[in-house]
Amino acid sequence: MLKSWKLKEIVLLSILSVVFAVVYLAFVHVGNLWAGLIGPIAYEWIFGIWFIVSIIAAYIIRKPGAAFLSEVLAATIEMMIGNAIGPRIILVGIIQGLGAEAAFALTGYKRYDLWVLMLAGFGAAVTSFIYTYVMGGLSALSPTYVATMFALRATSGMLIAGLGGKILSDLLLRTGALEGYAVARRRGAHG
Amino acid sequence: MVEAERLAFRYPQDAEHVLTDITFRLTDGRTLITGASGSGKSTLFTLFNRLYPDNCDGVVTGRLNLFDRSYDTYEPGEVNRRVGTVFQDPDSQFVMQTVEEELIFTLENFAVERGDISDRVSAILHELHLSEYRHRTIQDLSGGEKQQIAVACALIGRPEWLLLDEPLAHLDPETAQRFVRWLDESARHVNIVVIEHRPYIWGDFFDRQIELVAGRIGYDGPFVSGPDHTFLPLKTRRGDKHLFHIPKVNRQKFKLAASKISVERGDVIAVLGRNGSGKSTWLRSLARHHREVGLVPQSPAHLFVENNVARELAYGHDRPIEDMLTRIGLERMRAAHPLSLSHGQKRRLAIGVMMLSKKRLIAFDEPTAGQDEASLRALYALMAERVQAGQTVLFVTHDLSFARAANTYYLMRDGQLSGPYDASLWDDPDLLRSHGLLTEGWR
Amino acid sequence: MTFHEMNPTIKFLTVTCLMFGLAFMYNPWTPLGVFFGTLALQFIFSDVSWKRWGLFMIPFLLTAVGTLWTTLVFGKEASGEVMFKLFGNDVTEENVMLAVTLSLRVLAFTALSLLFTLTTDPKRFVYSLMQQGKLSPKIAYSVFVGFRFFPILKNELMQLYETHALRGVPLETRRDRIRHAPKLLIPLLAGAIRQAERIAFSMEARGFTGEGRSTYEVIPVTRNDFLLAALLVALFGVSVWAGVR
Numbered sequence: 002m003l004k005s006w007k008l009k010e011i012v013l014l015s016i017l018s019v020v021f022a023v024v025y026l027a028f029v030h031v032g033n034l035w036a037g038l039i040g041p042i043a044y045e046w047i048f049g050i051w052f053i054v055s056i057i058a059a060y061i062i063r064k065p066g067a068a069f070l071s072e073v074l075a076a077t078i079e080m081m082i083g084n085a086i087g088p089r090i091i092l093v094g095i096i097q098g099l100g101a102e103a104a105f106a107l108t109g110y111k112r113y114d115l116w117v118l119m120l121a122g123f124g125a126a127v128t129s130f131i132y133t134y135v136m137g138g139l140s141a142l143s144p145t146y147v148a149t150m151f152a153l154r155a156t157s158g159m160l161i162a163g164l165g166g167k168i169l170s171d172l173l174l175r176t177g178a179l180e181g182y183a184v185a186r187r188r189g190a191h192g
Numbered sequence: 193m194v195e196a197e198r199l200a201f202r203y204p205q206d207a208e209h210v211l212t213d214i215t216f217r218l219t220d221g222r223t224l225i226t227g228a229s230g231s232g233k234s235t236l237f238t239l240f241n242r243l244y245p246d247n248c249d250g251v252v253t254g255r256l257n258l259f260d261r262s263y264d265t266y267e268p269g270e271v272n273r274r275v276g277t278v279f280q281d282p283d284s285q286f287v288m289q290t291v292e293e294e295l296i297f298t299l300e301n302f303a304v305e306r307g308d309i310s311d312r313v314s315a316i317l318h319e320l321h322l323s324e325y326r327h328r329t330i331q332d333l334s335g336g337e338k339q340q341i342a343v344a345c346a347l348i349g350r351p352e353w354l355l356l357d358e359p360l361a362h363l364d365p366e367t368a369q370r371f372v373r374w375l376d377e378s379a380r381h382v383n384i385v386v387i388e389h390r391p392y393i394w395g396d397f398f399d400r401q402i403e404l405v406a407g408r409i410g411y412d413g414p415f416v417s418g419p420d421h422t423f424l425p426l427k428t429r430r431g432d433k434h435l436f437h438i439p440k441v442n443r444q445k446f447k448l449a450a451s452k453i454s455v456e457r458g459d460v461i462a463v464l465g466r467n468g469s470g471k472s473t474w475l476r477s478l479a480r481h482h483r484e485v486g487l488v489p490q491s492p493a494h495l496f497v498e499n500n501v502a503r504e505l506a507y508g509h510d511r512p513i514e515d516m517l518t519r520i521g522l523e524r525m526r527a528a529h530p531l532s533l534s535h536g537q538k539r540r541l542a543i544g545v546m547m548l549s550k551k552r553l554i555a556f557d558e559p560t561a562g563q564d565e566a567s568l569r570a571l572y573a574l575m576a577e578r579v580q581a582g583q584t585v586l587f588v589t590h591d592l593s594f595a596r597a598a599n600t601y602y603l604m605r606d607g608q609l610s611g612p613y614d615a616s617l618w619d620d621p622d623l624l625r626s627h628g629l630l631t632e633g634w635r
Numbered sequence: 636m637t638f639h640e641m642n643p644t645i646k647f648l649t650v651t652c653l654m655f656g657l658a659f660m661y662n663p664w665t666p667l668g669v670f671f672g673t674l675a676l677q678f679i680f681s682d683v684s685w686k687r688w689g690l691f692m693i694p695f696l697l698t699a700v701g702t703l704w705t706t707l708v709f710g711k712e713a714s715g716e717v718m719f720k721l722f723g724n725d726v727t728e729e730n731v732m733l734a735v736t737l738s739l740r741v742l743a744f745t746a747l748s749l750l751f752t753l754t755t756d757p758k759r760f761v762y763s764l765m766q767q768g769k770l771s772p773k774i775a776y777s778v779f780v781g782f783r784f785f786p787i788l789k790n791e792l793m794q795l796y797e798t799h800a801l802r803g804v805p806l807e808t809r810r811d812r813i814r815h816a817p818k819l820l821i822p823l824l825a826g827a828i829r830q831a832e833r834i835a836f837s838m839e840a841r842g843f844t845g846e847g848r849s850t851y852e853v854i855p856v857t858r859n860d861f862l863l864a865a866l867l868v869a870l871f872g873v874s875v876w877a878g879v880r
Contacts (some may be wrong), residue, residue, distance in 0.1 A: 011777045012834075012835040014777065015780055017827070019788060023788070024820075074778060078785075080752070087751045089744060127845075136654070138736070138740065141661075141736075142709050142710060144711065169820065178824070268844045269839070283787060286834075288779055300849050301842040301843045349842060400767060410835065480780055489794070499821075531707055549803070
């Protein structure tokens, strides 16, 4: 998979991951504050933020694996700089990354318009929710409550990660920092 | 090492060539490459060490031989065993945490046997007189020290050639001079090519000089050492006086003493001192405590908070901006993202922002670092225009030739500000030397 | 024989497997056993600062409490005698057991995670992933770059805050600073992306291709690694037995 990758693209993934690892960590604290009061559902409406690096990385680099790898790297770096949930975060990263990656794979890595990005956010929400369902024992909760959780997470994935990721990447494109990456070269061809 | 014949290069998305009709042979010894920003120097370098064309999918035409073989016959990484490179920015050329780990990383790349690695690290550090740095954290080193470590990393692979891309850009003159002397003594068995805007500080280091002009060779011959750029004091229009107090700052590792400066409207003031003397902290403190001071940071981009030029100018007030857009020459860039502007344009935008927010004193932090002569001249003209308009200009610098543009001087050493001095300062070598500002061979 | 010396990849796999296993246990005794057992093993085979451990534990205690009452209030209907009513929801004994199980599970997960985090040097972990886990050096060293980049990023962020304050952006209170944070993301990212390219170039200029490298710091796999892994697995086994008995 890495054969077609330039080193600068992998380092870019890693650096994006650091920036978002910090953002993620900040949101873990936001979530934690709420979680004590209203339970695990506190995380759901902001869950999309944890998928955003996948979408941005895939949108910029446009190569198979970008969505998956960036999410795993972000998780690893998040652990290195101090997320106490430790090894579990890597697992979470792998699972979320797979969900987002699946959306891009579905289009044969050819389309990167808003709908595909939102689909990727949705994909990450689906896989990550399956993980939460199993590990968090959600089968103990009433189906309505579980469905609400999922609806919140999926919406958050599509809006915060999909739409938010696109807005952020397009702004970055305008700063000229992305010259030399696929997103700048293929501008105009695909959204 | 390099043999080029009618070599041309362009980026895939551009029609225009960055390099055109380059024919030369790079022979053993020490070569200087000069040229303005955008003249293709760095591109040429990245062709020497094979970072290009692969990394940018660039288009090469003509002949380019590295060590008597065409460049495209090399495997990735192959040529880098024979060519070491040191880059301009001390903060973005390291991978690991400590000096030792960084050197080990390089030796591992060259597949050096595990048993030999530790000895090789000791040997290079000893050879370069850097043994005490072995276990230091790179992040904690000064800019000059980082550049020395970068040289160690480049030389540990025992290359035949060493390329340095503006290695002094972020160093103060004393540190730069020490670096050059150190390199001169330590790197005796390697051929050296240096890109440099301001060769004077290298003394008679070089044998040969190549000048690039807009992607073509403008000069190729023996090295001619010349003086640094010269700047004359700006004409000032003095007005009423204003006293600024700057309170003390106490940080863990650094103390800035309280100080005051008396500023005449329309004056040009320079605050001089070596890196780490506290000039920038002082300047930030000045700007923080006085609303009428507008700070232009070393990278003006830090100032910008909006997503296009027009909104940036309009931020925080409701005065009209059209006139200002024209005056700073950015009327055609109004919709552009401030971060996508060139360095000179960013500087002009920053000035526009300052003027619209009615700042009396414009304060530049290290405005000359890494700039070529054209950019320095543009800065000089900009300052002249501000002063004529009745504003006061202050800048903090370790650039002694540009400092000549000022009329009033303050000196900074270990957090202590002294002054004011006038131009007679330049005739007091002891004073300058004691502030780390005078280097041998200078003037 | 300590957890600090244990091979990080083996430690990672063991801890992850235990957590997966816990997810399928629906009795309070198994997570309880794993929680205290992990503490005991940590006490015997490591010298972790318990004060640090306690600090890391606090937010997860909150999560555990949140989980407890969410499960009570929003638990699915279960058979059995109603013990009490909570916000209009009938709570049966089965509900209570489930709620206790799930919040104990949060604690057991955290204990296992902390056992890993507090005894693992990130650098050794990445080296080990490269050596035992066949992770591509290109990725591994990019992670190091990212890790090294963290303080640089922090510094950049402080500078942005400072200059923006000078522009008149209101940043007096903590609330102001948090509200302004999204605006800093673009300049921060734009700068970071430009640096990424420079760092990648300097790695390649020093001969890094990701292939044909030698290895200086070898992370060994020893008998002790398997012994410690076996102890953890045994702990899990005993806890499962205690639970289903």
